[in-house]
Amino acid sequence: MKASIRIAAMATVGAGALFAASSAFAQAPIKIGFISSMSGPEGVIGRDLKDAFDLAIKTGGGKMGGRPVEIVYGDDQVKPDVGRQVADKMLDSDKVQIVTGINFSNVLLAVVKPVLDSGAFYISLNAGPSVLAGKQCNPHLFSVGFQNDNNFEGLGKYLKDKGVKKVYFLAPNYPAGKDMLTGFKRYFQGQMDAEIFTAMGQLDYSAEIAQLRAAKPEAVVMFYPGGMGINFVKQYAQAGLMSQIPLYTGPGTVDQTTLPAIGDAALGMYTGAMWSEFLDNPASKKFYADFEAAYNRIPSQYAAQAYDTARVIQAAVDSIGGKIEDKAAFQKALENVKFDSVRGNFKFNTNHFPIQDYYLVQVEKDGKGRLVSALKEKIMSNLADAYAGDCSMK
Amino acid sequence: MSLSLFIEQSLNGVQLGVMLFLMAAGLTLVFGIMNLINLAHGSLYMAGAFFAAAFIKLTGSFVLAVLLALPAAAIVGAFVEWAVLRRFYSRGHLDQVLVTFGLILVFNDVVRMIWGVVPVPLPPPDALAGSVHLFEGVFYPAFRLAILAVGALVALALYFVVSHTRVGMWIRAGASNRPMASALGVDVELVFSLVFSAGAALAGLAGLMAGPITAVQVGMGEPILILALVVTVIGGIGSIRGAFVAALIIGIGDTFGRVLLPPALGSMVIFMLMAAILAWRPKGLFPVHG
Amino acid sequence: MVDSALKPAETGFIARTLRESWPILVVLALLALAPTLSSALENPFLIRLFTRAVIFGMAAVALNFVLGFGGLVSLMHAGLAGIGAYTVAILAFHDYDGSKLFGVFAGTGNLAISIPLGMLLSAFGAALTGIVSLRTSGAYFIMITLAFNQMLYYFFVALQQYGGDDGLQILASLDLAGFDISKRATFFYVALAALTLELLFFARLVDSRFGVILRATAQNERRVIALGIPPLRYKLAAFAISGAAAGLAGALWATGQQFVSPSELSWVRSGDYIVMAVLGGMGRVWGPVLGAIVFVLLEAFLPSWTQFWQAPFGLVVILIVVFLKGGLIDLVGAKGPRAPGGGGH
Structure with missing residues (x-):
């Protein structure tokens, strides 16, 4: 040492x-x-x-x-x-x-x-x-x-390329949640099925999940960092939706800070990420x-x-x-x-924010039975954010 | 909103209400009978969830974990009552609020020392992990149905115990006239300890039932505590019946408010309901006399 | 006929203040030395720490006027302070932006306009909610003020134009009727002067007929009603005045921080103000100032000693409630009659 x-x-x-x-x-x-x-x-x-x-x-x-x-x-x-x-x-x-x-x-x-x-x-x-x-x-x-928009820009492009038409979006009602939605729409460009904003720190998502089940979207995109993510993913899985409608998310929602608590309920869900432990x-x-x-x-x-x-x-x-x-x-x-x-x-970039690649990762089990974010594919290369143009750097 | 969706959302509202009732029942018993505002009730909820998680890890069985976690939560409650809160029954509400606020901080740090900062897993039992098909177009998570059933049973049991048994009579006697009850041979101190432990067990039950659907982490007791306090106050402090009705009003109101109103109003629904009800009835829906 | 207990005190104000409240005079004098101490120790952070203590003290003193003397346990004072804070920040936002508030009013960075306006709006908010909440009592009052606090919190979270949950930075330069008060020491003295004025104001008010009736209401509302005095009107006025003072604290807080965020309106912050009031002692107008100083110091130092600082902090609160019923003012042994609210119901 x-x-x-x-x-x-x-x-x-x-x-x-x-x-x-x-x-x-x-x-x-x-x-x-x-x-x-x-x-x-x-x-x-x-x-x-x-x-x-x-x-x-x-x-x-x-x-x-x-x-x-x-x-x-x-x-x-x-x-x-x-x-x-x-x-x-x-x-x-x-x-x-x-x-x-x-x-x-x-x-x-x-x-x-x-x-x-x-x-x-x-x-x-x-x-x-x-x-x-x-x-x-x-x-x-x-x-x-x-930049907050980035991870979801990657997801937006991925779902658009996949030909997904109906997307249901959920996030807490705060500026980062709006940034994520803006980023998603910038590359998805299609019609959003719904844009739902919920209270910060909400515990129960049964009402929102019932609504989205009834709307029958092709994909659910959500951003619930920390404890909110644990709540949402557990409840989504218990509603039996994980196998029916693929669930996509962004940073800080389903990673090693929350996966131990979510447990197997998280298996199969996707995250737009800039790093995976398998990179x-x-x-x-x-x-x-x-x-x-x-x-x-x-x-x-x-x-x-x-x-x-x-x-x-x-x-x-x-x-x-x-x-x-x-x-x-x-x-x-x-x-x-x-x-x-x-x-x-x-x-x-010129605004001192990163230009980097983004990946799609999926929750799987590794050899030791631990939940990990397995690398699926690169979805964006050298992505810069959309705000560099507003930056005069002085 | 289609009929099947309406039914599903109503179930969601009732289920949230039942959950809140489990929390509020203990709160309102202690509040009404011992005249004690216990903010640390949320810590007992947290204790229930963490105990259940630990016992599941140990035994591998959800049922065993429940059977062990409930007495554990009751023991923690009994200890806190004996060590600290006993001397606060006769003090003002403000002192009670402060001392139990202090207890919250202590509880949170103790849990963090034992279990660490990472939220812990508390999976539902395998038999209740999925979703069941109730009828045409309505699927419902099995575990939430279990919460509904447990909540309804607890409500019935509480109603029966308080109004139809000797213990319940002691409780009511101790609450309305303490010296008289003592003179008639009721061990008021013992009754209070028992009531507090029972309240702790109810909070623990709420916590371990919430565990499989929410994050089991340090500080999980505070958000639910606020809701339980709202329920207690709307129902009328000390009234089990009031707590039950208020819990359903809040559960259903919040569920539909979130879906039907814009987000800014949706997050305020509960508080607007409380302000409106108290403006109309300043002592809650079912005021307890005496 | 007026009951003798309801008469304002007769003794000279200054003589009595010296006898009963000498500790706060010492504390204020010591506080005035903070900038000197700070530069002697080459530690400019000390000024900021004491600025925080002074402004939190102002909010706690405002709260204690209704808590210690009116027996009203309010959990909405963080919300009321927040109204004052957001008034300053929103007017500054429009000043910087050049846009108009509601498309009509121009913004301003002049605190001589925005602070009084903030106080007025806070008082208005207190009065409006007071009409509903003051009809309740005891635990019901605690909970309904909590509800109003949460409504204010979510209201400011919903104001996306002003940053929502992220809060609002004050980018415009602020001045007090043309004077630049942005220097740390200058701002500290402005805050200290405001605190002193607030203490004087409340000390006079508590001794006036109005204050006597308020205290009597807290002790025995029925007796006050029997004397033909409508207590609700007095409580409402007291609540509005307390709200205005909380608004002043909030406005100064926003000015000093050049930032305001909804998290400063959370009910937990309201609870902090209660802790400060009880810690310092509710029996005196100035008790909460001592509480605020100790609170701010504990909050700054405890986390640097241990990662598990909340448990010792909680224990301190418990021990104070158990053993030091009158708060810190009991330790300094200030003599004289006390407010009824101290340690009461």
Whole structure:
């Protein structure tokens, strides 16, 4: 084990936090603030993100561009104002230079402006609201995850190519849900059977499922991340629909954070994804093996994104010899970053959002009887998002 | 909406109502008899689901798991009553709300320490995993039919116990006049402990019945707690009959509201119903006197 | 004929304030030093932390006016504060965007307009819901205010134009009648001044005939009715005033954060305000300020010590309710008569 790794637990506020920001020494640590949802029902996401991020930093020897890396962790509790407070503390007391980790877009939108205003970089590993890809894009804002529309654009194209005519769409009533629908329709282009928006955190979907059964669509496309997805998929399977109407979904709904709880009910459903644990490239294989060895479980797509995010930062900082205080140079290094993504193809678009491939994966059982996301086919190559045109990058 | 769809949605509404009744029954018993607002009732619901999941893993049988999880939830309830809540029967509602809110936080963290952050599996028994063909055009999940049956049985049993048995008489006596009941030889303290444990077992039953259709995870008790409180208050605090009627109103109202109204209003249906009913009857539909 | 207990207190306001409320004067004086302390320790985060404490304190003081002195356990004060917050944010949105609200009103970044408007709308919201909710009592009142809180929450979630569940960023630059208050220390002093004014206002109000009747209503409503005073009217006015003060806190919160989101209107936040009021002590107008400071510090520090910070936090709440019935004001031993609501029904 590398003994040099210095991952400081969250430093205390108050009198304890007397770090003087000093870039005079090349050996001063590179400080990264990692804010995620660690407590409450969404803690499972924060855990996967943090574990994968730490794994990548550890694999890099705990150093970037010759400087030690110091990570300050924070828990946003899925509350935007708490995320904001944690970010303020990291910027003010800990003087972090890079902030990352946020999984929910409402928290991200509360945090991103103060981070950028303070002169730090924000590198998103998951949430990709359309406004940040378009009008409010920023030179110091990068997304290594995806733009919200993307996964569903892939699904839209896939179903259109398949000749599916009647599609039933469901999502929670919030902006990411609308983004997903917009993305789907952009490539599906056909007639939607229904566009249903339900309350956030809804428990019971029996009424919606009864309606959709009566509508007899050819495919159901839904986006219910976290606990909502567990509820929906269990209830969909119990209604006997899994074998009758194929169920398609997007990120964070049916993956290793929820599959253990859904169980066999999820067998056979499809996800539009940018990574699967079976993706055939050396980076992905190494990531899968290292993650399983370190944490004794299969990594989720969230974990893959966090892992890649750490490695994007690593590669960019390495390429400029650790001098991230030169912000223009660091921005350029990020824009032209060269690294082996676990997703295969990856590069940043002009709006600093990814251009990457998307795949269709299906829930199956592996040799050990565990539920996994088996790779079916590539459905999109080099997909860029639709908002880059609105971005003037200034 | 076709007739078969209407019937299916009505079943959904009744089934949601029955589910809420299982939660609200324990809440309203404790609320009405001991004058205790117990926000930690949702934690007992969570405990029921997690216990059932653990016992299924251990025994492989849903029925055995139910038989073990119910007393386990009751024991947790009895412990909390004995250790903390007993001294709050005579305190104000605000103190009760705060102390049971504190208990929620403690329960959630304890469950997270034991079971971790990942939601746990709680599959339905194989015999009830699928969907049954009721009649022309109406399929219904077998497990939801089981919830309906269990809920109806519990409602009947509760009604019978409270109004037709000696235990029920003690309960009613202890609630309406505590010193008098004590003087007549009723061990009020014991009766209260029993009622609280029974309420905990009911919450646990609701939790383990909900487990196969919803996510079994830390914090699962809070959303359902809110709904159960709404039901309790609409029905009239302390009234089992009121809780039953209110649960059906909320279950059916929410189901049809979600389908027929735009999403913004759909999410508010329950709360609008409550505000309207309380504006009309400030002490709920079936006010309990005394 | 007026019962002697219903007469306003006769002793001099200033002398009595010094005797009964010296701890808050010390606390306010110490708070005023926060920016100095913050720069001495080279830790600008401290100002933000205390800004949060001051504004949460304002909301909790607003709540405590009806909770501690009116005996009304309201779970909708996060919603009322949210109305004030969204008023500032929506007007700023239209100012930045150049579009018009309802196609008629121009937006503004001038807080001298948007904050009073926010307070007015919050008071209006409180009055409108109060007409229905104040007819109920006890646990029914708790639940109906919860219902109204949830309605407000879902209302703002439904406003897709203003970000819906994602919340609304304030991109326009805000000013107070031309003065720039965006600097951290400046904004902190503005918030602290607002808190001080709020405390003075409520201290006078509690001592006035209106306050005496409100307290009497909380103690024994029948007796007040027997004296020929309609309690509902007084409770309604108190609720609206409390709503306005909560709206002020919300408006300042949005200004300081330059962001508002429906999650700040959740019923859990309403519960937090109650915890602050009880923690600090409901028996004094200023008790909740102490509660807010302790709450904000616990919330900032506990998670950095342990991943399982909710359990100790819950235990702290339980222990306070069990052992410290009067809240923190009991610890500092402020003398004098108490509000009836403290620890009561």
